[in-house]
Amino acid sequence: MAVTVRIPTPLQEFTQQQDAVEIAGADVKEVLANLDGRFAGIGQRLYDEEGKLRRFVNIYVNQEDIRFLQGEGTAVSDGDEVSIVPAIAGGL
């Protein structure tokens, strides 16, 4: 079971500049844990100190916000696309 995880530009420093990686997992939580297992450091940018997904990091499964699905418990299946979309604040 593998899904395509789309990595936004600001986080590609953790993925050797890859904008998409194949990661295994049955739900979003597992996929993100496996992502951090493979690319150390990326989890810290996604989760806060208490292990909660940072609010400004938005996770989409097939373009649908997981907050309107089952959150991190949203099940994924082969070929699904998980996108990480952080809000960026720069304008300078």
Added chain:
Amino acid sequence: MSLHHPRAGLPDEAPPASVNASTARMSDKSVLAGSSALIVGVGGLGCPAALALAAEGVGRVGLADHDAVTLDNLARQILHRTEDIGRLKVDSGADSIFRLSSEVAVDKIPQRLTRENAARIIAPYDVIVDGSDNLAAKLALNDACAAAGKPWVMGGVLRFFGQILTILPGRSACLRCLVGEEGAGARGLDCGDAGVFGAVAGFVGMAQAADALRVLRGLPPAWSNRLMTADLWKNTVGSVRVAQDPDCPACALAGSGQTKIPARRGALV
């Protein structure tokens, strides 16, 4: 003038009759000349946005920025020139717009937009274009626009990456729907950390102006309930759907005239 009612007499979705710039300006003149836009932050996003709005014939453009021009600004802040270094960005920006078109009235607001002054600064304008460089300013703008019912076009850039979300208060997802409560961990990714590719700022600023012009013409914005994401390194543009958060305090207050946003339930950080 209320922007909650599409202006009458405009063909829906019809592009200008000609690609010729002067013809396009003529056809929109009556609508745009009576309209106004505020640019918050006269930097990498605000400069191209202000230029596009003034060139298109928007009658009044407000420039809000407390900062002065520095050498490293010049690469992407296209209203400013070498001889402007040290001048206030609002002075330099106003001069540039005046050189482009003496018909545009420019308001200079040499202040940093804050939670305290946001309502007063945005009040005279029909649409607000966000060119601020930090999440706190964007959230202050979000909440003030929600309370006042003002449409605004958020922009963000980082390295080669850009985003746009246009917010019609009470009717489409707002920045708080997207990022939640302001807090230590919700700082977002500021561009100061990593720099900005000049072309992405120009691209995003111009696209923000285009959506602001759609709002002024009474057309549905391209980027409401949909976050535009651009990567100017790979040169790709995409988008993701953003839905209104039923618990969003800013959306709940949209148009109510209240400015106090209560703490988000179960705030994340």
